[in-house]
Amino acid sequence: MAFTNIDGHEKPITILKRAVANRTLAHAYLFSGDAGIGKKMTALALAAAVNCQDPGSEGGCGVCASCRRADAFTHPDIHLVMPESEDERLQATLSTKEVEKAKKASNEIKIDQIRQAQASITLRPSEGLKKVLIIDGAETLNDAAQNAFLKTLEEPPGECLIIMVTAMPQSLLPTIRSRCQEIRFLPLPRHVLAQALMGRRGLSEGDAWFLAALAQGSMGQGLTMDVEQEKAARSEVMALWTGLGSMGLGEVLAKAEALYKDRDRFERLLDIGVEWLRDALIYRETGDERLLVNAEARDHYQVWGEKFPVGRMLADLDLFFSSRNMLDRRVSAQLVAENLLLRLGKG
Helix, strand or coil, X not given: CCHHHCCCCHXXXXXXXXXXXXXXXXXXXXXXCCCCCCHHHHHHHHHHHHXXXXXXXXXXXXXXXXXXHHHCCCCCCEEEECCHHHCHHHHHHCCHHHHHHHHHCCCCECHHHHHHHHHHHCCCCCCCCCEEEEEECHHHECHHHHHHHHHHHHCCCCCEEEEEEECCHHHCCHHHHCCCEEEECCCCCHHHXXXXXXXXXXXXHHHHHHHHHHHXXXXXXXXXXXXXXXXXXXXXXXXXXXXXXXXXXXXXXXHHHHHHCCHHHHHHHHHHHXXXXXXXXXXXXXXXXXXXXXXXXXXXXXXXXXXXXXXXXHHHHHHHHHHHHHHHCCCCHHHHHHHHHHHHCCC
């Protein structure tokens, strides 16, 4: 894993490469930023770079024995700690019964995991130059684990590098944050993420830009989303929305019942409704399809903009937002769904 394998994040990577080259690495880093944007990959690239047998300007060489072990997660001096329920290597060692038990367990990083990691990093490196401890999902450290780990940050072992990775740095104790050098990772720009998705997934330019907008800067989201499912969901929502005007009261209430009995589907409809109106309003005002989430629907947005005045679209947008807000405040999902569809059907 080299820094060149990471898309975007030029500023954080430049800081880290300079520190590696000048041998001025901090003893502990806090990589913070939204989930799935590349923090963990950067941590792994840094771990490989400090232990590489032939490092270059871009970090690890990727071909030496140390880099190959780092890429395979078998390097004895690189330790990755995460919630047990997310540790695929741990899951692979468990029986079916144990896996089911682990899935039901807390998603915390517990004090026993931290104590094991502490014991490991106090030993001298066996193959590399430094012991590296990566705590992925540091926000899941429970209180006992955070307090236990604080002593390690206060008195770090000599040849040790600690990297804490989190999407919620505010959940960590102030005393932990103050003992780490925080490096903030920002969501990937849409064009950077789209280009990466075209290369990694072989997507068309249109599909890559579509998923890049939905992923909101998260490489992890962009790599896992199903583009056809996303398109189908939008077609389903628009078929329902445009068909409401021709339905009788009983049919509208039946559609509302189907929604409120499926909370995930209901929330998704609300999100897509907001997205559709946002795109329609932007396209009406600018005519620039590059600003749209779903550029393939530009002809529909044009028709929508000609059919409905801006005031009506803004009112519908407010209706979607208020419906989502009511759901979050635990207002009856039945009342919210019926109110939404009945009001949308009046237009």
